[in-house]
Amino acid sequence: MVQVNETKRFLRFKFIKRGSLQYISHLDLVRTMHKVIVRSKLPLWYTEGFNPKPKMIFAAPLSIGTESECEFMDIRMSEYIEPEEAMARINANMTSEMQIIEAYYPESKFTDLKWMSYRITLTPVEIDDELVLRSNQLLLADTVEVVKKNSDKTIDIRPLIKSANATRVGNSIVVDAILSADPSSFLNPEYIVKYLKEKGGLLSDPDLTSEHYEILRLKAYFADMTEFR
Amino acid sequence: MQNNNISSVLKSVSKPGRYIGGEFNSVIKNKDEVSCRFAFCFPDTYEIGMSNLGVRILYDVLNKDKDVWCERVYAPWTDMKEKMEEYNIPLCAVESGDSLDSFDMVAFSLQYEMCYTTVLAMLKLAGFPLWAKDRAEDCPIIIGGGPCVYNSEPVADFFDLINVGEGEEVLLEICHLYDKMKKDGSYTRSAFLRAASHIDGVYIPSLYEVSYNDDGTIKEYKPLYDDVPKKIKKRIIEDMDTASYPEKLVMPYIETVHDRIVLEVYRGCIRGCRFCQAGMVYRPVREKSVETLCKQAKCLYDNTGYDEISLISLSISDYSELPALTDSLLEWTDKSHVSLSLPSLRIDSFSDELMRKVSSVRTGGITFAPEAGTQRLRDVINKNVTEEDLMRSVGIAFRGGKSNVKLYFMNGLPTETDEDILGIAALAKKVVDQYYAMPKPERPKGLGVTVSVSCFVPKPFTPFQWEKQDTYSELMRKQELLKSAITDRRIKYAYHDAKVSFIEAVLARGDRRLAPAIAYLADKGQMLDAWDEFFNYDLWIEAFEKCGVDPDFYTSRGFGLDEVLPWDIIDVGVTKNFLLRERNKAYEGETTPSCAEHCSGCGANKLGGKNKWCK
Ligand code: SF4
Numbered sequence: 003m004v005q006v007n008e009t010k011r012f013l014r015f016k017f018i019k020r021g022s023l024q025y026i027s028h029l030d031l032v033r034t035m036h037k038v039i040v041r042s043k044l045p046l047w048y049t050e051g052f053n054p055k056p057k058m059i060f061a062a063p064l065s066i067g068t069e070s071e072c073e074f075m076d077i078r079m080s081e082y083i084e085p086e087e088a089m090a091r092i093n094a095n096m097t098s099e100m101q102i103i104e105a106y107y108p109e110s111k112f113t114d115l116k117w118m119s120y121r122i123t124l125t126p127v128e129i130d131d132e133l134v135l136r137s138n139q140l141l142l143a144d145t146v147e148v149v150k151k152n153s154d155k156t157i158d159i160r161p162l163i164k165s166a167n168a169t170r171v172g173n174s175i176v177v178d179a180i181l182s183a184d185p186s187s188f189l190n191p192e193y194i195v196k197y198l199k200e201k202g203g204l205l206s207d208p209d210l211t212s213e214h215y216e217i218l219r220l221k222a223y224f225a226d227m228t229e230f231r
Numbered sequence: 232m233q234n235n236n237i238s239s240v241l242k243s244v245s246k247p248g249r250y251i252g253g254e255f256n257s258v259i260k261n262k263d264e265v266s267c268r269f270a271f272c273f274p275d276t277y278e279i280g281m282s283n284l285g286v287r288i289l290y291d292v293l294n295k296d297k298d299v300w301c302e303r304v305y306a307p308w309t310d311m312k313e314k315m316e317e318y319n320i321p322l323c324a325v326e327s328g329d330s331l332d333s334f335d336m337v338a339f340s341l342q343y344e345m346c347y348t349t350v351l352a353m354l355k356l357a358g359f360p361l362w363a364k365d366r367a368e369d370c371p372i373i374i375g376g377g378p379c380v381y382n383s384e385p386v387a388d389f390f391d392l393i394n395v396g397e398g399e400e401v402l403l404e405i406c407h408l409y410d411k412m413k414k415d416g417s418y419t420r421s422a423f424l425r426a427a428s429h430i431d432g433v434y435i436p437s438l439y440e441v442s443y444n445d446d447g448t449i450k451e452y453k454p455l456y457d458d459v460p461k462k463i464k465k466r467i468i469e470d471m472d473t474a475s476y477p478e479k480l481v482m483p484y485i486e487t488v489h490d491r492i493v494l495e496v497y498r499g500c501i502r503g504c505r506f507c508q509a510g511m512v513y514r515p516v517r518e519k520s521v522e523t524l525c526k527q528a529k530c531l532y533d534n535t536g537y538d539e540i541s542l543i544s545l546s547i548s549d550y551s552e553l554p555a556l557t558d559s560l561l562e563w564t565d566k567s568h569v570s571l572s573l574p575s576l577r578i579d580s581f582s583d584e585l586m587r588k589v590s591s592v593r594t595g596g597i598t599f600a601p602e603a604g605t606q607r608l609r610d611v612i613n614k615n616v617t618e619e620d621l622m623r624s625v626g627i628a629f630r631g632g633k634s635n636v637k638l639y640f641m642n643g644l645p646t647e648t649d650e651d652i653l654g655i656a657a658l659a660k661k662v663v664d665q666y667y668a669m670p671k672p673e674r675p676k677g678l679g680v681t682v683s684v685s686c687f688v689p690k691p692f693t694p695f696q697w698e699k700q701d702t703y704s705e706l707m708r709k710q711e712l713l714k715s716a717i718t719d720r721r722i723k724y725a726y727h728d729a730k731v732s733f734i735e736a737v738l739a740r741g742d743r744r745l746a747p748a749i750a751y752l753a754d755k756g757q758m759l760d761a762w763d764e765f766f767n768y769d770l771w772i773e774a775f776e777k778c779g780v781d782p783d784f785y786t787s788r789g790f791g792l793d794e795v796l797p798w799d800i801i802d803v804g805v806t807k808n809f810l811l812r813e814r815n816k817a818y819e820g821e822t823t824p825s826c827a828e829h830c831s832g833c834g835a836n837k838l839g840g841k842n843k844w845c846k
Pocket of ligand 1: 514516628826829830831832833834835836844845846
């Protein structure tokens, strides 16, 4: 048996969570992954004690309604396994909407992950260039005030936005944004939607499309804006 | 018309994960390559339906046939139902997302009477006529199955076909007949149903005429044609070792009620508790061998990754090879960090050894079901356990580190007196005393005793099938009496709403004249009655009044011993004579031994089946 040295205890997986799996909460994702890695027959390390569990750590939990091409989890192994081998086994045990796209023994910690980029697509009932312009002005404003979820406190999320700009693509407004992913100041991209919706008069359609927006997480970055890995 | 589907509203409903499908191990086939599309509907939420063992088994059996594609359908929660109605979204299957009108068969699993309004709500959401007689040629065949079909009469008029008994073989026979008739051109709805009535275990309600006496009792069930059977014989699987069992399970993304491997150890029950319908209608007992069970458990573990295996049957400790089974399972489960749970332990067979095996990885409480508070009443109901059994088991549980004990009882049982009710409080107190009798260092911390009391509902095919149900006010009086008798604050008292039990009793022994009342509720938008927050007693009473139903006729009246019963049309194996004998013994306070001790000649042996005990 190959001994696992300190730095190679955890194997990191980067995975996608697309399509209808955006409706799976973080808690359910953890539960699902637990079963996935067990049936993938990986050399898992288990916690000691009465109720042993494998050790899984996730970076920047995703909220319901957001798709992602950039999720990370670290899993502790009991012995060395080739990353490609582990990735292949896991992928055979998941559906196409959730697949590992990279596996490696990491050098970094999840606390080093500072920024994440998102693509937010809003589809209002009627669109004109005026609306796109207004969205951009709102995103560039000196203060970006939103009401915090589950409280009535107003906060300025400006410092948590690295960049954000809106363009028109067909009948939609596409916002590309890089937002804070630091655990202490994580910014949920839903706030951007909420902000544009309330201040920009977008998506006021009472019909089926009233909730029509999509959010996709694209990339993760270190503090110096190099890509996180 | 807008072409809307579920996915367009997922962002605006609670728990959207219920509706997405796409689970690992779910079966996708090419719809052009199958001859029968089968929609398996569960009239409750996804979380409940996904946990149902019967559905898991039948989904697997049907999909093993290359000509059949079985998909799953669940009831939407009320917020989703509103959206579906608002935006004209039809009910659809989880796998393909196709609406139910693209299916050949639409089957409902009827697990409890309180699901009936949900069945009708789902038929409405699918756009099908509620009444079987109103359905057009191209409407799918609507099938009912599950435990409620031992008296399906209250809902019989809504179904084209009812599957009586275990479905593994008969559902495939139905699909094959359908396929054959479609191919040779002989298919019409009525020709198919007529031909299906010749299959054992198939009941076609529309092929019988029911007449009533002046006093409201049933006069006769008359088959419309000579070739239609007078009685429908329950189907069983003869050999549990060769019967099909799933090798994989559909893996839900969201948490379900029983999110674990469920291993069915045997069918039937060797006991004969006189209130228990399951104990009678699933006879005879048919066990799986240890070898089969171990193979199935390992295979399911490999294909699911679950870390818990639950050994399921009506009374797990009655499995004749339980020590051998647990030993062989523990050989690998401990190493693989898999825990075993045994949810249906009997008080009289609980042992230190069993305790060690089950608690090796799990904490949590333990449940026992003495059912009645005095030995006299326990003898009446043939619950062959004694106070000593309970005290011994509770002692084992305490010594094994379990400090939470839950005790199940029933009130309103036949011959019950106030003394029996007070006996429940006394028994619970003795459990508390047993705890304090232990030396302090040996006691587990945090004693909690819960007394959970449900109301007796007389069920078809039990020795108590003729009994009166206590009136609502009498049940409430007894509940209050017990409440005042439980003075120890370490004992928690939980009781069921007697109103639900009353409606259950009406439906359990009801006949076809109840159907309009159930349809009335469905028209009012009622569904998910099994959920406290949606159960609407007043609306049920209103429905009965509007439809000329006297609920007391089915509850506190009691049924005459020589009366034609709505469920006489079904032959479950156990004979009426046996039930009558058992009823008489109940009134004498005489018990009946289990099948393992002595065969009492219940009649279930004539159904066949590989088993140890039937004479
Ligand atoms: S025939 Fe005898 S052994 Fe078989 S189920 Fe009936 S009572 Fe039990």
